[in-house]
Amino acid sequence: MIRKRRPFKILLIEDNPGDVRLTMEAFKEGEMTVDLSVVMDGEEAIEFLRKQGKFEEAETPDLILLDLNLPRKDGREVLQEIKLDPVLRRIPVVVLTTSNADNDIIKSYNLHANCYINKPVDFDKFFDVIKKIQDFWLNTVMLPSSIQ
Secondary structure (H helix, E strand, O other): OOOOOOOEEEEEEOOOHHHHHHHHHHHHOOOOOEEEEEEOOHHHHHHHHOOOHHHOOOOOOOEEEEOOOOOOOOHHHHHHHHHHOOOHHHOOEEEEEOOOOHHHHHHHHHOOOOEEEEOOOOHHHHHHHHHHHHHHHHHHOOOOOOOO
16 A cells, blocks of 8 residues: 555654653654654643644644553543544554553453554564554555544
8 A cells, every 4th residue: 555645643642751762763763754743641642632732733643652551641531532532533542551451451442442552561572563553554554644
């Protein structure tokens, strides 16, 4: 499949600066041009997606990478708000978290997560997971040319 030429927009919702840095590095090494925006808590995530406050110029992402354990508003609440919104719900949400608890997996899918990935702690495995996400969501899946 030939992907549109504009950069693929990803919103990373992650409060761990180390994981943010690793994710950025992994996407830089990828074959596709990615425009990665980062917010570090659930409240900011919703403001970004709704283009409120300091995010009024934010572009709607093509994909969301969501950690579950966030300050101010946790990832489960963020996921629920996204999937209840008639516009935002079309944006694929990949839950990327360290939790492998069955409860979190079930709840995420019940809230309509598009997939659930356990975030590896090993550096090389983490890079591999990001490359697989990039290959699947940027090269394999067909997404609408514009979410909005």
